[in-house]
Amino acid sequence: MINYEDFINDKIKQVKPSGIRKFFDIAVEMDNVISLSIGEPDFQTPWHIREAGITTLEKGKTWYTPNRGFAELRSEIAKYYKRRFNVSYNSDTDVIVTVGGSEAIDLVFRTLVNEGDEVLIPEPAFVCYTPLTYMAGGTPVIIETKAENNFRLTREELLGAITEKTKLLVLPFPNNPTGAIMEREDLEAIADIIIENDLMVISDEIYGELTYGGKNHVSVAEIDGLKERTVVVSGFSKAYAMTGWRLGYALGPEPVISEITKLHQYGIMSAPTTAQYAAIEALRNGDEDVLEMRRDYDIRRRLIVGKLNEIGLTCFEPLGAFYTFPCIKSTGLTSDEFATRLVKEKRVAVVPGTAFGDSGEGFVRISYAQSLKNIKKALKRIEEFVEELKNESKG
């Protein structure tokens, strides 16, 4: 008998599976479940973008691309960041195209982190930063952002977490799962701390196109003195509804990007070719599609936030991504109990806040990447659920 335990890497054994999955698994076994738990757009990739991919397949353009991605695509990405977020990058040296934003995140950690380096991770946050930091040999240091600060990272919180081992700060804004954003003044408030403590920043801007209430996303790289300390990670998945194409990118200082390129070269070679052709079309002619999807998300966002507050699940106004993060403490249930009972009793799947870090206790993540029709139905069911809980506690 082989004892596989002996063969498996010690670190990977310590990595916990994602907590989001559990609820999805419960939900798939039941009929008639409305899922507000999924973290990807319900829209399909706009047709002209799909067509651009199809055309290159028809022409037989099925080879690898250059390691860093097509020069044409890198040039469009650089133009796009200048146009939308006012940050200039040299497309020859500062840009690498990756397999989704996720690969880029992994590469940044593995390129920057040495054994024992501390990586600051504001939570609640997307689930990948902690395990990937750990696998890269770093020590994840969690900063718990607070509901009363609208889940933004404050100066005090950042200062309190820095030690002489701190090397890297993760800035996951617009935030999954809270929907929080960091505005210009929020970023300016932490800029001097980053510079004085000689930190690098990885800014996960995958939701950068999805901001609401007239707030445009501000990249931390646009703040004075921070561009040279920041690696921006983003991609096409959320903005253009292109999750399945698996295409993202990293933007940063040339010395970092060129080291990242080595890893990417050995591990991946090049990001998917068809997707790269489609992405060129997305960046050239997709602005209108993004606007249209953002408008639709905004309508859903307003409906959900308004209704949740009315139902008594208080919800700060999320200004980014496509998630709301209501507080469920008034029900007397834990996040886990709330999500489990909601899906079992009312057939609505949401994700407990604790899947995104301990600080998510007392909250659930509700995604509005779902049709208005289903959102309306789901809200009705949530309302019934909360009513029944109230009666239960009275009885």
Next chain:
Amino acid sequence: MDKLLEILSENSSFTSKELALMLGEPEDYINAQIKEYEQSGVIKGYQAIVDWEKVPDAGVTAIIELKVTPKRETGFDEIARTIMAFEEVSSMYLMAGAFDFSVMVKGASMQDVASFVARKISCVDGIKATATHFMLKTYKVGGLSLVDDEEGDGRSMVL
């Protein structure tokens, strides 16, 4: 396009309070806007979208193409008014192309529709030719897919 009309045209069951939330406008404004649309005839009415295939004995639907000779004074309108007045007709359009009118007709059976075409429509003054097409399956109506539910949500949980 007007977002209010867009939302209502897809789903008219939202309350004015919900519409106000979604569009970030006061409820009074939404009510006034809807009233104005109704009065000016932009909004003609509200209907349920029915999947008739799920209703027993719901009968059949046919689309009838008509070629007509327009009248000297009134053009196509007079003939249209005569035909649209039949209760069997559920919708009717004037078309550009190989024929003039497209008329949607509901009947209890194919026999029923055939006899309606032969005895009523064909006898209307000015009708030159008819072609009757029976509908076999409805995929999408009023912007709503009637078949999506069978396939379900194609998205997977990845994390």
